[in-house]
Amino acid sequence: MIAVADNKTGGLVTIWITIIVGMVLAVVPMPQMVPVELGFLRPDWVAMVLVYWIMALPHRVGIPTAWLAGIAVDVLLGSLIGLHALSYVLIAYVALSLYQRLRMFSVWQQATVLFALLGLNQLVGFWIESIAGLADWSFWYLLPALSGAFLWPWVFLLLRSLRRWTGMT
């Protein structure tokens, strides 16, 4: 890994591997012991990974990456094609315009910003579904944003140590 440190494709591979791990976490079935309702707490892992990479390496990960990942998630979850693509493009845009400030923030301040971003993500998804007549509003929709914000520090530290270990800049 260290050998490919300053190699651009090596970095891209690492980034996509983390995004794919996020997708696996997004579809992994809950064990049967836990109640179904806990499923509402599942955060949008792919969105969190995307926000991290945009914040850390905005010249490498941007709106096109977010869009591609969104299309893949749409196919995986069987949602309308373009739903996650649109919401990821939007949060990628906001994250790109905020990344310099986000870097200055402490990890918990980042978590609050992330709550807003993930909330936006959920809202856009809900809007599209409700335009298509597929959903009714409930505050359950915001729970993944909350759990995502709480998990952010760990995701952040993990991905940062991965980035430093592979020496990506």
Add this chain to the structure above:
Amino acid sequence: MLGLGLLSLVLGAVDHTTSWLDGPRSVLTIALTPIVVTADLPTRSARGIQSIFSSREDLRSRITGLESELIFLRVKTERMAALISENNRLRGLLGSAAKLQDNVLVAELVGVNPDPEEQEVVIDKGSEDSVFVGQPVLDSRGLVGQVVDVSPFSSRVLLISDERHSVPVQVLRSNLRFVAHGTGIGQQLELQHVNSTADIKVGDQLLSSGLGNRFPVGYPVGVVDKVAFMPGKPFADVLAKPSAQLDRSRHVLLVFTETRVLEETNTSSGKGDDRGG
């Protein structure tokens, strides 16, 4: 940003209104199969480990149990064969068409939709095994749902307990016909527009009525769980528990009936609102 955002919106609209994106979607589904398989690994390996550590005695007693169950079921099927031929003879006497045996294909669950609002599962058979949209899905105890999305090697099944799903049913005891809606919460169906004077009570068995040409006649759908006649309300609240083990069965059966040609013309009209017949 604007370009890709607009593109996503257009794609969403196209996907909602037409079926043009089904081809690309199934190609992408194949490409993304490794992710689904990886996500299923923990469940699969847990089962593998369980079978490694089960003892000789356990396995032996399981085999004996299964053997006796097999004999029991064989006897039942023999009786059933006699009944079917008798039934068809009687139908012939009445001048109506003979009922054909349904063919089934066994499929295994490979994924569950992580969104608890959507009760959907993914199975490992697709259009390569001639699975089609609208195909009824059963397990060993009753109706599970129907296929809503097919790709070459996997398909997506909407469960009968999903909010968007309804199935026409008939009460076995009184032959009353109703429509059973999914409630979206756990293992529950709701019968709608049940008259306060209707002859229905707790414990009544609900079978698929075959109306709507989507589901075959006579498969168990659920058992009535709760009947509440509210004074002042025109309809009673009736809840039923699905017979199929919607959250537990790992293997499901895909049913091929002879009315398939008819069903295909029904489903090709649109994919959004006509689910559940």
